[in-house]
Amino acid sequence: MAISRDDIDGFISLERGEVDRRIFSDDEIFELEMEQIFGRAWLFLCHESQIPDPGDFFQSVMGRDNVLVVRQHDGGVRAMLNTCPHRGNAVCRAEEGNARSFLCTYHGWSFGIDGTLKGVPGFKNFYGGELDKSEHGLPPVAQVTSYKGFVFGTHDPTAPPLEEYLGTTGRLGLDLLACRGDMEVVPGIQKFVLDCNWKFAVDNLFDWYHPQLTHASAFVPSVRRAMSGRVAAPSADAPLIDMSGVEQQDGSELELATAAISNTAFDNVVVIGEYGHAIGGPTAASRGNEELPPGWRAAAGVADVLGPAGKDVAGHPNIFPTSWITTTMQLSLRIPRTRSITEIWWFSFVPRELPPEFRKLVVRIQNHVFGPAGLLEQEDGENWNQSTLQTRGLASRRTKHHLLMGLGRGKVIKEHGLARIETLTNEHAQLWTYHAWAQWMKGLDWAELRAATTPPDVL
Amino acid sequence: MAISRDDIDGFISLERGEVDRRIFSDDEIFELEMEQIFGRAWLFLCHESQIPDPGDFFQSVMGRDNVLVVRQHDGGVRAMLNTCPHRGNAVCRAEEGNARSFLCTYHGWSFGIDGTLKGVPGFKNFYGGELDKSEHGLPPVAQVTSYKGFVFGTHDPTAPPLEEYLGTTGRLGLDLLACRGDMEVVPGIQKFVLDCNWKFAVDNLFDWYHPQLTHASAFVPSVRRAMSGRVAAPSADAPLIDMSGVEQQDGSELELATAAISNTAFDNVVVIGEYGHAIGGPTAASRGNEELPPGWRAAAGVADVLGPAGKDVAGHPNIFPTSWITTTMQLSLRIPRTRSITEIWWFSFVPRELPPEFRKLVVRIQNHVFGPAGLLEQEDGENWNQSTLQTRGLASRRTKHHLLMGLGRGKVIKEHGLARIETLTNEHAQLWTYHAWAQWMKGLDWAELRAATTPPDVL
Amino acid sequence: MAISRDDIDGFISLERGEVDRRIFSDDEIFELEMEQIFGRAWLFLCHESQIPDPGDFFQSVMGRDNVLVVRQHDGGVRAMLNTCPHRGNAVCRAEEGNARSFLCTYHGWSFGIDGTLKGVPGFKNFYGGELDKSEHGLPPVAQVTSYKGFVFGTHDPTAPPLEEYLGTTGRLGLDLLACRGDMEVVPGIQKFVLDCNWKFAVDNLFDWYHPQLTHASAFVPSVRRAMSGRVAAPSADAPLIDMSGVEQQDGSELELATAAISNTAFDNVVVIGEYGHAIGGPTAASRGNEELPPGWRAAAGVADVLGPAGKDVAGHPNIFPTSWITTTMQLSLRIPRTRSITEIWWFSFVPRELPPEFRKLVVRIQNHVFGPAGLLEQEDGENWNQSTLQTRGLASRRTKHHLLMGLGRGKVIKEHGLARIETLTNEHAQLWTYHAWAQWMKGLDWAELRAATTPPDVL
Amino acid sequence: MVRQFEVERFYTREAALLDDRRFEEWLELFSEDTNYFMPIRRTRLAKELDREFTRRGEMAFFDDDKALMRARVDKLRTGRAWAEDPPSRTRRIVTNVDVVDVVDAGTELTVRSNFLLYRTRLDSEEDTWIGSRIDTLRPGGEPGVFRISARTILLEQTVLLARNLSNFF
Amino acid sequence: MVRQFEVERFYTREAALLDDRRFEEWLELFSEDTNYFMPIRRTRLAKELDREFTRRGEMAFFDDDKALMRARVDKLRTGRAWAEDPPSRTRRIVTNVDVVDVVDAGTELTVRSNFLLYRTRLDSEEDTWIGSRIDTLRPGGEPGVFRISARTILLEQTVLLARNLSNFF
Amino acid sequence: MVRQFEVERFYTREAALLDDRRFEEWLELFSEDTNYFMPIRRTRLAKELDREFTRRGEMAFFDDDKALMRARVDKLRTGRAWAEDPPSRTRRIVTNVDVVDVVDAGTELTVRSNFLLYRTRLDSEEDTWIGSRIDTLRPGGEPGVFRISARTILLEQTVLLARNLSNFF
Numbered sequence A, B, C: 001m002a003i004s005r006d007d008i009d010g011f012i013s014l015e016r017g018e019v020d021r022r023i024f025s026d027d028e029i030f031e032l033e034m035e036q037i038f039g040r041a042w043l044f045l046c047h048e049s050q051i052p053d054p055g056d057f058f059q060s061v062m063g064r065d066n067v068l069v070v071r072q073h074d075g076g077v078r079a080m081l082n083t084c085p086h087r088g089n090a091v092c093r094a095e096e097g098n099a100r101s102f103l104c105t106y107h108g109w110s111f112g113i114d115g116t117l118k119g120v121p122g123f124k125n126f127y128g129g130e131l132d133k134s135e136h137g138l139p140p141v142a143q144v145t146s147y148k149g150f151v152f153g154t155h156d157p158t159a160p161p162l163e164e165y166l167g168t169t170g171r172l173g174l175d176l177l178a179c180r181g182d183m184e185v186v187p188g189i190q191k192f193v194l195d196c197n198w199k200f201a202v203d204n205l206f207d208w209y210h211p212q213l214t215h216a217s218a219f220v221p222s223v224r225r226a227m228s229g230r231v232a233a234p235s236a237d238a239p240l241i242d243m244s245g246v247e248q249q250d251g252s253e254l255e256l257a258t259a260a261i262s263n264t265a266f267d268n269v270v271v272i273g274e275y276g277h278a279i280g281g282p283t284a285a286s287r288g289n290e291e292l293p294p295g296w297r298a299a300a301g302v303a304d305v306l307g308p309a310g311k312d313v314a315g316h317p318n319i320f321p322t323s324w325i326t327t328t329m330q331l332s333l334r335i336p337r338t339r340s341i342t343e344i345w346w347f348s349f350v351p352r353e354l355p356p357e358f359r360k361l362v363v364r365i366q367n368h369v370f371g372p373a374g375l376l377e378q379e380d381g382e383n384w385n386q387s388t389l390q391t392r393g394l395a396s397r398r399t400k401h402h403l404l405m406g407l408g409r410g411k412v413i414k415e416h417g418l419a420r421i422e423t424l425t426n427e428h429a430q431l432w433t434y435h436a437w438a439q440w441m442k443g444l445d446w447a448e449l450r451a452a453t454t455p456p457d458v459l
Numbered sequence D, E, F: 001m002v003r004q005f006e007v008e009r010f011y012t013r014e015a016a017l018l019d020d021r022r023f024e025e026w027l028e029l030f031s032e033d034t035n036y037f038m039p040i041r042r043t044r045l046a047k048e049l050d051r052e053f054t055r056r057g058e059m060a061f062f063d064d065d066k067a068l069m070r071a072r073v074d075k076l077r078t079g080r081a082w083a084e085d086p087p088s089r090t091r092r093i094v095t096n097v098d099v100v101d102v103v104d105a106g107t108e109l110t111v112r113s114n115f116l117l118y119r120t121r122l123d124s125e126e127d128t129w130i131g132s133r134i135d136t137l138r139p140g141g142e143p144g145v146f147r148i149s150a151r152t153i154l155l156e157q158t159v160l161l162a163r164n165l166s167n168f169f
């Protein structure tokens, strides 16, 4: 039972703010995602600082393909599929490291760090010298490009160039991290496995509605103290969320001492862009002086890069489909493994120029906010897992998901090349992501896809 | 490859007593069962005595939907899907307990024990007060009704009322338990997982042919002694089963000292009813004075409830599809999880009025006969697992299952509103269940289904 | 999406030496293999020496069917499906042993060692003596035949007789083991589970290209010493493989001290036959005096049996689809369990007439070369697993497997009833196997299949 | 310290008796008035954790007196306990032995221990149970000899992830 | 030998405190200047095994001082740590305890131990972590009393096969 | 009791040598005439349990003399044992150590122990073997020093549920 374009259009309603639950649990949907989204989109592979020297490699994932990203002798970066063209064996089984060659341990074909086939045991004896080595290198990833050190790749040779794909929204998303200094990745990529559909993990990155509830236990004094005041230092005049009628299981009213996200006022700005990129969350003004490193927006040249509209954006960007840039200077990849298993990878960045003591503090925050033992992230997986489980029941599926917060009230301001919505806490960015997801899934060509994901006037 | 009505008719032959093995192991069959049977039938959820006070809840299962059964302030019982209409998260993760509210731990929507949406964080700030709370409660189960304390639910709003669905056969099945006293559930539902198709577990509940063999090891003096004579006290004149030619692996003849089921003569009575309900097993007369509590059939009013035909029925009822009522005053649910995984739940009942010492004995019996450590049930899973495994082979599938015992010799007596067969040990009730299964699977409407499951004159 | 004959033809190219990766990882392919190959081919079940006495049984596997191979009272061998015709339960749960009867532990039907139904509890009481026992024995395997003690079975009653199925190639394959003496199986079948597609394990058995690389670590002096010189005793004039350009991960050249397979010259002979049987590897001359037991080819009558072409064949036969005969006098079955799980069974043979000390040495070699702890086989699974994993990626699948060694240069010499290619190390036998695989998968009838697998003039 | 050694050795040998299927000898380690109890565990809210386990007199997985334990062993020995032929194979890892209490002037010890019980059946079935036991041990006449006069077995699972409990803990 | 007995008993009781969810008492076993560290492990070539684990100052799964450990416990006690209500259930198997070093005239012991930590959640979720710990123990005033002044936890997994690490090791 | 302590410590340190990949030192714990044996187990009817395990001289998973054990270690050290590069990671849980017999006036001990061996490879491959060992230990000159002159390893599995046995038990 093939999935038609009509089916897909029926899954998402921009007008009613509804999402059909079956998109989170049907195997056919997942297979189509592998093909239409992860087989075509530009995907984040790693950061150039992870592989500074020739032969340095980092193993990454694109859909179900394993990819070796390798620094070349000429300083460039290439990415090849980690599979031998002879019988398919992986030619590298380490997560990262340095290699001068990639040796296939099955029959010994060996490849240069650029993927070219260099040695073939018995080339003369057995192949009679007739094998055309130039045709049997490691298969290259169709396109690989860096944007300010962030390496992306796509399986689709017809995909638009990376900068065009990112567009103003995607580039702003990456600039919001890249502009904070001369970035390098802190050694150690946290990787763990969540039993949820990947779209719950993406939806959540825009979700400034859940922290005060999901993470309520983290907004306590001893956590604040332990994190050196970086998390949830409440200000007396922080606005309070209306909690009327909200009760705990024992019937007691649930009181939140303060807006969870410390000084955050509710002023939000949402940026939406072609191909499904989006940024959602507070304005820089409402975040106040909490950003890392403090005052980075004031540094020379930053305002120019971010632009007049971008410079007030302080929320969470997602480079469609799965790359989240956090305000803790981290990039979190949500890697779909099956329809109900998602792998999370955390890349943590620090500006090289940061003084050691401040660098230490940044790493301390990065170690303790997110990740599987993070004081915030512990609870997230529990919700996403349960949400995934409840998409499978026949009756449960009759109830759609509802993205009604601010629905229809988001006037899209198109200025300075960006499409933004100024509003309060909302679900616009999530809805935009689901809308774009549907367009991708329909198998449109690149021009059609761009047209179908051009921001509307109201959301 | 969709499954047609013809395919389904081909799976079961009432005339030849044959069942096709693929119904136990094809994924498509299982999916269709979820839809046509578990998406429409009335399913047992729990007993009212488990949730005596307002806010008491028990979490149950309907197909793949998780369901909260909750005692209401007005004394009624409701059942809701355990899924938040916002993003689908479960609103309760305990198996049982007491709640004043159900708080969704994702964003804090909170629901009354009747499922109504009561509190929404930021209702004023973020939703601008515009969310229509009355439309976003926990999704109710389409229909919920109790019969003498047994709570049932169906996902199908067009299903006939519970009493009509049960019909005389289903009601008699429940009455056979309900009439024994003022029933309450003993705390502690035994739950465990079997690696077999659920239909093997249902087939077996009518199976009075297997105990003497499968459970041969339990019919020994020390077990009898330990169980205080309640199990398998043989009487000298108990009839013997013809064992000629039956040999053990080592070639020795297998001798059964006695009819396994203690005083049981082979006089059986089978009741079959619309929608697939059935009761199979010994007559009350042949069970003699072994029933729990002794003499319950003689109590005032019981004969009236059971009726002239029902009062001699002492076998095992199944409320189609998966609720078995045992002679040990237990109800065993067979919950399909996958085509080859079934979860078993044991609910154990005692009459409130039972003297403490006798109550103790009943619980001792309930603890030691069935359940995963039960002296009888240990061996069952082994058989069902192997039976399930042997439905997958290409050649094994060419051999049908054969339900030939008494086949074609069962004259159906339609009297007093019941359709019964008086016979010896037999396979009528199983065959009836498979026949009804096929009718359900064909997706008939309710009237057609009733017609198709009207007992014939001979079975 | 059913798989058409055209699809299948597109998977394998004899001309280009290409194999499509999807045949290793699509569920539909696996299902079709179960039907078209394992539902029709003659499959090795066990060796007669394993079951010398009446009632001795060995449990084997045919596709997804479990099969009991049993020595009969008249000395014959029968094979029955291990499933009771009543409700399908297995009637034997041991891997091997001796039985006088097979007792079904569900209801006690008991069967003779020839599979006939002998005892039915309650045959008189419950069945009224009406059950036709002759119709309800254990289902026999459609055809069972031994060739020189090797017992084979097929599910297809229309399959050609075993000898015809084997043809000259298959018979030579078995003769190469059977001619070495009066063979018996050493007690203890090593069984283990590999996470790879079964075809990687079959492809590899012909693969004389991988040992020097994959098993490089085993060709060291202390291993040689420990194995009493039987493995990889290098001779000074053993030819060397051209390793130019082959580098290790650290960039160092990989030097192989010698041709891995000890005295092996590169002279190879490949035999290909109808239905997909093949033999690939060194000539007897190039193996020199290494074979077990030494000098067996010179024994009386051997040359006659092997024939003028066969007597110089010393490589690895595969009886299509999954029975590999090794030069260590072992037979290795590759049993497909799922598309990515293969079970390996090692049967080890010794000639009964071998002196005890030499028998000990043979067993020592058999214990330490192959099997999960074997000094050679440890590394194989790693490669096959990775090769299997890399067939799933969308982009990786665009790269075919390449079997180019000797491609198009293999002149097929048809003499003495055999089709052979005299050549060096090559991939002819693998390619032949994949070609035959495709013909089987197309569902040809037996005559068509034979025609489609008739050796060509050049490979 | 000597007591610790003796109690540990006692448990090691008890485990070996079970793994070796010497059930009758194992049975002798229990006093005649023993109680062998494995309650049902339920996932409950933190506020209701006092009702996590069922109590004696309610439903349980095991709630045996010596007669019932003996009946289980006899059943296994009938030659007709088909679920145990071919026999399942078990291996017990017993650790974290702690004498938490000494009562009545040393006539009874309360001992906690943790265990991992691994069971395989037929070709490839595996079950693992991990949990904790609280025993009452009565020192016998000789050093290192104890009688188990009560055993409570706490599993970590609520829905039992196994087909049956045809073995002892 | 007495030291071995005392150290083993210390670990047995430490494990019991955690399994019993007596987190505050467990916290007291750590010195104020403690460091609680679980590095990230990476699959690397044999020649680069010295870079298998991340180091202090790099990313880690745990790199806590006492204040952070206390914050974790406080968080669990807020009644709002939803991931732990219903609480997960844990059982610790602690073995292979080895006092590998005695430093500074016995004021500090270096102790290795292996563990298996089994966690179940809700109906049927299971996690198992197996690994090794290297502790620095400071003997207290009384026999058998220690303070943990450093703990390094080494897991065998690189990609963590669990949803979170909301428990202690 | 001292012997128990010494034997346990011996096993703890043996396990650490293997987990630390110090194979050559581990090899030294075995006598020159040692036999290292892991038979094949087969699911058989209760009445044929005496033929459950294969015997020496029949097929086995391991049936090594010291030369073969050394060959295995050498193989691992060639730098070409690709299955072990990146190296697998192992952790051993050794428990239930029981000196079941003392022979020849204490020159040989027969010791049973149970083990859980956990292995991970690459990103997410996990294997667990659980079983029992029966060793013959020869006390060396000094206290706590033993040589293993025979080891029999009994696994609970019949079909081995792992891709290979490229490690030691």
Ligand code: FES
Pocket: A084, A085, A086, A087, A088, A089, A104, A105, A106, A107, A108, A109
């Ligand atoms: S598979 Fe890589 S060299 Fe053969």
Ligand code: FES
Pocket: B084, B085, B086, B087, B088, B089, B104, B105, B106, B107, B108, B109
């Ligand atoms: S999912 Fe329940 S409140 Fe959002």
Ligand code: FES
Pocket: C084, C085, C086, C087, C088, C089, C104, C105, C106, C107, C108, C109
């Ligand atoms: S299933 Fe074999 S006798 Fe019933």
Ligand SMILES: [Fe+3]
Pocket: A204, A210, A211, A214, A215, A376, A377, A380
């Ligand atoms: Fe969060």
Ligand SMILES: [Fe+3]
Pocket: B204, B210, B211, B214, B215, B376, B377, B380
């Ligand atoms: Fe039964």
Ligand SMILES: [Fe+3]
Pocket: C204, C210, C211, C214, C215, C376, C377, C380
């Ligand atoms: Fe090999």
